[in-house]
Amino acid sequence: MTAEDPAAGPTGAVRVEVPASSANLGSGFDALGLALGLHDVIEARIIPRGVEITVEGEGADEVDRTEAHLVVRALRAAGEVIGFRPPGLELRCRNAIPHSRGLGSSAAAVVAGVAAAYGLAGMELDEQALQVAAEFEGHADNAAASLLGGLVLAWTEGDRYHAVRLEPHPAIRPVLLIPGESSKTSVTRQLLPDRVPHADAAFAAGRAALAVQAVTADPRLLLPATADRLHQDYREAAWPASLRVVKILREHGLAATVSGAGPTVMVLTQDGKLPDGVDLTGFDPRELAVDRLGVQVRAL
Numbered sequence: 001m002t003a004e005d006p007a008a009g010p011t012g013a014v015r016v017e018v019p020a021s022s023a024n025l026g027s028g029f030d031a032l033g034l035a036l037g038l039h040d041v042i043e044a045r046i047i048p049r050g051v052e053i054t055v056e057g058e059g060a061d062e063v064d065r066t067e068a069h070l071v072v073r074a075l076r077a078a079g080e081v082i083g084f085r086p087p088g089l090e091l092r093c094r095n096a097i098p099h100s101r102g103l104g105s106s107a108a109a110v111v112a113g114v115a116a117a118y119g120l121a122g123m124e125l126d127e128q129a130l131q132v133a134a135e136f137e138g139h140a141d142n143a144a145a146s147l148l149g150g151l152v153l154a155w156t157e158g159d160r161y162h163a164v165r166l167e168p169h170p171a172i173r174p175v176l177l178i179p180g181e182s183s184k185t186s187v188t189r190q191l192l193p194d195r196v197p198h199a200d201a202a203f204a205a206g207r208a209a210l211a212v213q214a215v216t217a218d219p220r221l222l223l224p225a226t227a228d229r230l231h232q233d234y235r236e237a238a239w240p241a242s243l244r245v246v247k248i249l250r251e252h253g254l255a256a257t258v259s260g261a262g263p264t265v266m267v268l269t270q271d272g273k274l275p276d277g278v279d280l281t282g283f284d285p286r287e288l289a290v291d292r293l294g295v296q297v298r299a300l
């Protein structure tokens with residue numbers, strides 16, 4: 001995360017580039033996130049009054065163009081925290097992150113709004129930025145990844161959100177299988193049980209710890225490290241085809257997981273390849289680099 005010229009003081013306009021992310025990585029439910037090389041770009045400008053919003057690309061036919069726009073709401077919320085209250089705002093959004101597919105579009109939009117507030121106020125991003133962004137989602141995995149880039153470990157302490165950033169191993173090449181249909185995170189969270197068996201919790205703790213080693217240091221461990229018992233099976237009704245593909249790819253030895261709350265499938269490969277003969281009808285396979293920078297802000 002950088003604000004490239006924070007010493008320059010408040011500015012009238014900023015350009016923000018924010019990465020998508022894949023949360024959970026199978027075993028690290030609500031804790032692990034990986035930033036991906038697919039970016040929304042937002043230009044935010046202070047104007048005398050009101051909001052003027054243009055949107056191109058993903059979500060252009062759906063998103064609100066009023067004060068209720070997610071980037072505006074996040075910008076205003078961050079502004080309250082840092083004491084920055086612009087009279088009016090112009091936003092130009094060029095969206096590349098598909099909405100409601102498990103690629104962290106909402107977290108990216110929120111991080112973009114928070115980063116725009118800091119940039120317009122001439123401030124560098126800080127710990128409070130994660131706090132504001134994570135409060136919109138209720139979990140910090142995607143928001144921390146969009147903010148910091150790389151692999152993130154997110155956790156909560158009371159009502160405070162925290163994250164550390166780790167460097168993913170250079171050999172890791174994520175392939176994303178993005179389906180046409182969408183699935184709302186708020187809906188699939190309701191499919192999760194209130195309690196899980198102790199053995200499953202213990203399994204998850206071990207595999208999530210292993211995932212840190214696999215993603216940062218030893219990608220040969222990716223298959224066992226991404227095994228999950230806490231969320232994917234419970235959410236099957238929302239995206240049976242995604243879970244079927246995950247299981248088939250794992251039987252072929254690939255570290256496939258449902259990305260975030262689905263329905264996209266993420267495969268952590270080391271060669272960018274998928275096995276022949278696996279039926280991927282309905283999915284658009286795209287190799288995406290790991291984003292190592294996190295959100296980028298510059299004055300215009």
Ligand SMILES: Nc1ncnc2c1ncn2[C@@H]1O[C@H](COP(=O)(O)OP(=O)(O)O)[C@@H](O)[C@H]1O
Binds near residue numbers: 069093
């Ligand atoms: N760039 C954006 N601008 C405005 N709203 C957005 C943007 N990205 C996502 N959203 C909002 O977030 C919703 C998707 O959130 P969610 O279901 O959590 O999916 P995702 O997994 O993509 O984050 C969209 O329907 C839209 O309301």
Ligand SMILES: N[C@@H](CCOP(=O)(O)O)C(=O)O
Binds near residue numbers: 030142185
């Ligand atoms: N840990 C969350 C992640 C949601 O990610 P999204 O990209 O689907 O919003 C969850 O699994 O609910």
